[in-house]
Amino acid sequence: MTSGPQTISSRDNALLKDLRKLAQDSHAYRKQGRIWLEGDHLCRAALQRGLQPAMAVFQMSWFDRVGHDWTDAGGKVVIVEDALFDTISSLESPGRMGFVLPLPASPALEPQAPxxxxxxxxxxxxxxxxxxxxxxxxxxxxxxxxxxxxxxxxxxxxxxxxxxxxxxxxxxxxxxxxxxxxxxxxxxxxxxxxxxxxxxxxxxxxxxxxxxxxxxxxxxxxxxxxxxxxxxxxxxxxxxxxxxxxxxxxxxxxxxx
CATH class of the missing domain: 3.40.1280.10 (SPOUT methyltransferase, trefoil knot domain)
Known part of the structure; x- marks a missing residue:
């Protein structure tokens, strides 16, 4: 990961607002050109496919416990106070971490593919x-x-x-x-x-x-x-x-x- 994590402690932070839209609006990824992956499983699945996040976002207490496990993920690190992280998520049980990835380019149709x-x-x-x-x-x-x-x-x-x-x-x-x-x-x-x-x-x-x-x-x-x-x-x-x-x-x- 890049050095110098950014810490967000204000509900009105501009990045936090963008993340909320990305996480809660079904079509925001088309406007922002990036996607939101929430939770350990999805983030690991992306890494296993060789994808690198543009941004890794962590709930503060979660980062304190497991942040060292993600030192090789890449991308900008953002740490969000626990209560504010909950405002990003649309899940009943927020995932405690997430990745922001560039929206993959639409591939060409393969005529003979199943x-x-x-x-x-x-x-x-x-x-x-x-x-x-x-x-x-x-x-x-x-x-x-x-x-x-x-x-x-x-x-x-x-x-x-x-x-x-x-x-x-x-x-x-x-x-x-x-x-x-x-x-x-x-x-x-x-x-x-x-x-x-x-x-x-x-x-x-x-x-x-x-x-x-x-x-x-x-x-x-x-x-x-x-x-x-x-x-x-x-x-x-x-x-x-x-x-x-x-x-x-x-x-x-x-x-x-």
Missing amino acids: TVVLDGLQDAGNVGTILRSAGAFGFPQVLAMKGTAALWSPKVLRAGMGAHFGLRLIEGVLPEQLDALQVPLLATSSHQGDYLHRAKLPWPCAWVLGHEGQGVSAGLAQRASQFVRIVQPGGEESLNVGAAAAICLHASAAARS
Whole structure:
């Protein structure tokens, strides 16, 4: 870390105000060009991927106890009085430390990559869960259609548990941009298509996961080469999209094996 930590003891400090916005506003990362990672786990996940924070922010009492563990993290060090650190966090139990990283540049779409397409998903928990499943089951590219929850927002980052840093993430995608994909699109459905356990799944492919209530939009449905549904003998009308994604992506990984 660089020498000379900055200590913040005023609620009206300009940097503290910027950090609050970054931590609490889902879209602030786009305006500021940087992202907020809160908590030991997320910060370590970033370091393990070779990312270096522009700023490391610590609750004062936490820094006094474990600051020596982070001497090689890099970036400017900011120490915030305990009560003030709590005003940054949007979590019920604040994470006691956080990193500020530059917002990663949006990568180019990879036409042949195994892909997950998020079609208007709104729930940050669902989106983060799906990113974790994508990373676990070998889908390195995630395309978020315009209208999907902000991928680099604090809530999605928290739910993703570090999965972001191993994925190619592209936001604000329009339907016509999917035409550049050279892999078949498989659309999830609750009422049509082959049952997943019987379906012949191509590899590589792109799974299209629809809005929690409305499902896959018409613009993407017409681009799908195959519809797939999950057998539900228990009688529920539909699965949570995060659970459905894990089942579908696992089936693809198993079929590939």
